[in-house]
Amino acid sequence: MKRNSYMTVGLTVAVLITIGVASYFLFFKQDDLPVIQEPTPFTLTNALDGETYNSDNGKVKVITFFYTNCPDICPLTLRDFMKLEQELKADGLYGTDVELVAITVDPEVDTVPVLENYGAAFQAEPTGWKVLTGEKADIDRITRQLQFYYSKANSGLVTHATTMYIVDRQHDVRAVAQMATTGDQPVDIESIMEDVNVLVAEKE
Template sequence: MSNKIRSYLFPLVLLVLVISLAFYFVYRSVNSETELPIGNAAPDFVLQDWDDQFVKASYNKGKVVLMEFMFTSCPDICPLTTYKMVQLQEQLKQKGLFGNQVQFVAVTFDPVHDTAEVLREYALRMNMDRSGWHILRGEEEQTKKIAAEYGIMVQNLGDGHFVHTVTSLQLIDSEQRIRKIYEMGEEMNNEEIMKDIESLLSR
């Protein structure tokens, strides 16, 4: 190969190398910004659903799970959170993802009031599609312990009133790892949550 040809090839090879490196670092940068951090393993548990059937959290392995802790007589934050989850439900149904790839779970703090019948009525009133929802209940102390394992503090104030951590909405990946925790109620950002769900489904 002549020196003249080498003199043309060297800058071309260098340019290709620089462009390739630039694309690589941009790709890494974008991925690092959008990839959700991997948190602790989601603790397994067994609770009863609205048909009094026992359901294990690990039954949802292989699906992305959005789980809320709530109680149906809550006057504000809990029903608003469920309402926004139902909005997400409808978006996921349009994409053919709800139920088969994405599961929603609601765990009540208040088994005394939230009987299986009350949970069924709540689900009907809120338009929760049972093909992709589990609404679960257990003994109060059991549920309180499960919530604590997920980093959620609950206090029974009596007369059916509870206070709890407002970051009680958790995104769990198909390997049952907690990937993100969201605020409930008015601060709940459906656009962000949908983006995060789709991010987990694409990996």
């Protein structure tokens, strides 16, 4: 009788442990990409088609900031965006589930015609790559919400942060990445794709 009691207790403990482990993966594993920031949606002008772009469109996004006169980090980063575009196309996600969003922080210089030519230099395919400009006040609101620092000097040179943002379908920032650097550090495309695929798989 006592032996059966021990077996019952042992079985109960094993079941509880199994439930505990399952609960961990069900309820805590999802926090691998917690909500970092909750910026409000925005509307800007997409220079690639001249249309108004609304970020509240239910798609996962990789957002970076840039300016066309940037001598190093920005063009290096957008060059890596070209590789990211190819990865997304290979997975059938480009434009349908995921967008690449590049927002200028120098809208006085980066007009629609300027950005149209700039985007063409990187072969930005407009169905999934948005090159955006707009009123400085609107861009400043976006950068403040994302805590993205930038400052323009009288010379025209812009000092800026190097953070990129991976945004889910609900427009929440769920992960960040770093822009490319002149020290031969490219954008971590593999890591971005892992995060993007997690967010794509989530239900709206």
